[in-house]
Amino acid sequence: MLLGGLLARDPEAHETMDDPDCDPVMLARTFARFALVNALVSSPGALYRHWIRPRLRAGEAVRMLDVGTGGGDLPRRLLRWASRDGGALTAVAIDPDPRAIAAALDGPSMPGLDLRQTTTRALAVSGERFDVVVSNHVLHHLSPHELGAILADSERLAAPGGVVVHGDIARSPLAYAAFAAATLPFESTLLRDTFIRADGLASIRRSHTRAELARAAPPGWRVQRGFPARLELVRGAP
Template sequence: MPRRAGAEVRSLGRRDDEARELMDAPDCDPAMLARTYEQFGRVNAVVSNQRAVYRRWIRPRLSRHETRRVLDVGTGGADVPRALLRWARADGLRLEVVALDPDPRSYEWASRRPPVPGLVLRRTTSGELAAAGERFEVVTSNHVLHHLDGRQTGELLADSERLALGGGIAVHGDIGRSRWGYLGFALGTLPFTRNLLADSYIRADGLTSIRRSHTAPELAAVLPPGWRVRRGFPSRLEVVWSPDA
């Protein structure tokens, strides 16, 4: 293992909240950013286990007769909403997913993709939707929490409670920081750096994301009342607010 990678693995005992992902830089390479959005679907299918989120939290709240609404916060390229809609259609369930992201780059990229029935793209924030009185059966996000500082996390959780009022739930999934998770991602992506993952930020930013992410005890210590942490697979955490959580 290269010396730098070994040092990073040893440093995972503490969250590195000063590390910055390359794709978050306003002057990042637009072609590499587009390639990264393009690859999110494949990567999330492996590391995010969104199918489990759909089965446990979303599918039980859907109906064959009434359209139910899900909000995906920080949607990026909107690959997760598209997957949710695909699974709901296969199950014969009616679903609308509002895919929210304030970043104009991700909004514009997602807007250029072929439209999907039930997918609504919004360039706004969870706070603006909550202030407008929007309501959803499920409020969710994927790999957003590790981007936020403490104040921003508190605001997102407070917005989620307002947006899910009336029996809804909120589930924010993120990486669980661990040495095994870091090594697994580092080694698992290494063979693809010159082909599938070439000219993108996936590998570098993925490793940075793990260093920025939390452990379950770290998150549990800062969550407001009514929220709890669940462990998921692989190296996943779910921050949940629900009447029956």
């Protein structure tokens, strides 16, 4: 596509893995590759260092919620790091898609990890509370109404003194070009028979700029930049 087309968000850009009838084998391979791809593009180390480890080092027992967990790679990685550091972290990882939860359950079991097929609304209504609420690459999937709803739920789900950090892609021509170039050599090898390259490019087109996300967020939220092409929509302090 022409990179100038990225100046405006394209909420109609299609991601195949969102189709309920997409190829189940390719979908399973996509979930299996998320751990590698997210390690490279999602800055999980920064999420841990800035928002979770300080609480653990202060001696807190931290309860975390991962919204839209997909294959469950993010909470597993964070739990490993917390265990390495001697911290008390537990994680509830949710996704409304039964295919995602099935893929997450196929992964290795881990102490402190609770995988559930449910929604933020159901957890909020039931009175669940968390010290840290996170998501990764979820916001660009949402309509304006859905975005408002998940942010409202997040506010209810955060315990007093808690923090919410929704991480997503920062749309730009550079991000699109970099992802296209970086994934092209692996299209027929590591990424073969997955949706990662095509859906990743569509995800960038669907994603927000910092200014767009700030306009869409209600009062009390702030947007921060991250590396390499990241945005964090944050409520609360570390």
